[in-house]
Amino acid sequence: MSLLHRIEHPRDALAWEGDMPTLGRYTAGIAGEKFFRAIQEHGQFLGTVCPICEIVYVPPRLYCEQCFEHLDEWIEISPIGWVHTFTLVHLDLDGNPLPEPLPLAFIQLDGADGGLVHFLDEIDPEQIFVGMPVEAVFKDPAERKGSILDIAYFRPV
Amino acid sequence: MSGNRVAVVGAGMTKFVRRAQETAKELAWEATHLALESCDMTLDDIDAVIIGTAPDAFDAVHMKSEYLSDGCGGWGKPVIRGYVGGGTGVFAPIQGWYHVASGLFDTVLVVCEEKMSSCQPHPQGAFLTIFDHTTERPLEPNLLWIFALEMNAYMNRYGLDKRDIATVAVKNKRNAADHPAALLGDANITLEDILNTEVLAWPVQRGDVSPVTDGAVALVMSAEHVARRVTNKPVWVEGVGWTLDTAYWTNRDLSYPVYVEEAARMAYKMAGITEPRQQIHIAEPYDPFDYKELHHLEGLMLFDKGEAPRAAADGVTQRDGDLPVCPSGGLLGVGNPIAAAGLMKVxxxxxxxxxxxxxxxxxxxxxxxLAQAWGDLMQVGTVIVMGV
Structure with missing residues (x-):
């Protein structure tokens, strides 16, 4: 068989399928547990502060990645921030067109050195702009599970 | 010895546990933070970071070392991941050694982490695809098959009994009772306790096997001029070695680990060791299964082929014996968070x-x-010899 002679269909060669049957079970971690409990129970964002590097971590971290100190100063963070950047998603993971383009943004939270990637809603996608002020909309307390999806979306302030 | 002299100057580890609430990063940070503290260093003293961690599937995170890097002190630094499966925990400090011995860096962190509880329903699932997809996977083998076949080959070659091998599990679980980080330490465990555990794949019983574990371990390694400044007790790396045997396990003599012998020869040559039985005073061979400790002791040429079980029965490998083996409690006692377990030995x-x-x-x-680990497709040997 030359390099120019290729198998043109999988059925032309012996082939079979197999999977790697594992599921991931993740923990939120020591800092993450506190962050998600506060969202679930109080509809509130928490962050940790590194007083040495003057960094406010949101989502919070147990240690400062820059100076490696243990972080135990916790502060409440406003649910308000601004759109650092955004995209409009047109296709789902299988490549099928979505009924409506889905606005997705990196939201820089006020008073924090980081932010969250999340959906935007209650807005015409045409109107979204970088720098736009937005706020978190939490799900109804009964529906919250201690997940990032306890935040339904962000909307314009 | 080739290259500049390199010493281990600090070490730290987390407790080894069945299921950690901490994220993998948080585990890594805890071990790394303790290692830095142990030698009064901060991240400012670290020039590069070596991360050792076994299959991505264990933590259920692809690009696992990149994910772990901030917990390993890697922020803004040269970072590399070493990965030779189960051999990783001893390979990572070998990489640490050559990063420093080369003269490229003065001080490096070596961090190994595994959070196997993330992998459900059992980390075995991730191993199913290590078998050849054409000749073996249709038989639906799991990892225990290899160990059962290998253990039986070893037993038959030398006419060994299960009792000759289970003494290793007893010793290591008893030794681990003195380890503050151990998962399965038990000062009172008996041979009968091991022999009465359920059969998984004969001759392997549950008591012969180390447990699925979460944990992290970290070392600080420095060039001589730094080591002499930060500690009056540097532990020098005298020799390192690693080799791969064929990937076809059906083309190996399963009763003898050639890959360990070749790695040991490389390390001994570098360390100037000509009589390992006289010149090695303490050994931490890889013991994910009790027979593997015996197997590896023979591969390390610390006992003649087939003679390690006799030595174990005679108490030679006890903590107060002539050649203490796995005084830590090993993987059988302290636990087996794959890469972290190997580094625990170092x-x-x-x-x-x-x-x-x-x-x-x-x-x-x-x-x-010396410390030794074994892994990849059951064919890598990794050996490090250290001395004072």
Whole structure:
């Protein structure tokens, strides 16, 4: 068989399928547990502060990645921030067109050195702009599970 | 010895547990933070970071070392991941050694982490695809099959009984009772306890096997001029070695680990060791299964082929024996968070040679020890020899 002679269909060669049957079970971690409990129970964002590097971590971290100190100063963070950047998603993971383009943004939270990637809603996608002020909309307390999806979306302030 | 002299100057580890609430990063940070603290260093003193961690599937995170890097002190630094499966925990400090011995870096962190509880329903699932997809997977093998076949080959070659092998599990679980980080330490466990555990794949019983574990271990390694400044008890890396046997396990003699012998020969040559039985005072061979400790002791040429079980029965490998083996409690006792377990062995040699092993301290001020691990497709041997 030359390099120019290729198998043109999988059925032309012996082939079979197999999977790697594992599921991931993740923990939120020591800092993450506190962050998600506060969202679930109080509809509130928490962050940790590194007083040495003057960094406010949101989502919070147990240690400062820059100076490696243990972080135990916790502060409440406003649910308000601004759109650092955004995209409009047109296709789902299988490549099928979505009924409506889905606005997705990196939201820089006020008073924090980081932010969250999340959906935007209650807005015409045409109107979204970088720098736009937005706020978190939490799900109804009964529906919250201690997940990032306890935040339904962000909307314009 | 080739290259510049390199010493281990600090070590730290988390407790080894069945299921950690901490994220993998948080586990890594805890071990790394402790290692830095142990030698009064901060991240400012670290020039590069070596991360050792076994299959991505265990933590269920692809690009696992990149994910772990901030917990390993890698922010803004040169970072590399070493990965030779189960051999990783001893390969990572070998990489640490050549990063420093080359003269490229003065001080490096070596961090190994595994959070196997993330992998459900069992980390075995991730191993199913290591078998050849054409000749073996249709039989639906799991990892225990290899070990059962290998253990049986070893037993038959030398006419060994299950009792000859289970003594290793008893010794290591008893030794682990003195390890503050151990998962399965048990000072009172007996041979009968091991022999009465359920059969998984004959001759392997549950008591012969190390447990699925979460944990992290970290070392600080420095060039001589730094080591002499930060500690009066540097533990020098005297030799390193690693080799791969064929990937076809059906083309190997399963009763003898050639890959360990070749790695040991490389390390001994570098360390100037000509009589390992006289010149090695303490050994931490890889013991994910009890027969593997015996198998590996023979591969390390510390006992003749087929003779390690006799030595174990005679008490030679006990903590107060002529050649203490796995005084830490090994993987069978301390636990087996794959990469972290191998590095735990290196940390144990570090603590033993410094006289800092507490209740686990072997008598007689040992001057030289080795740690060894095994992995990849069951065909890698990794060996490090350290001395004071």
């Amino acid at each position: 940390a144990e040699i570090f603590w033993q040679l410094r006289g800092e092993a507490g209740a686990r301290q072997v008598p007689g001020s040992p001057k030289r020890g």
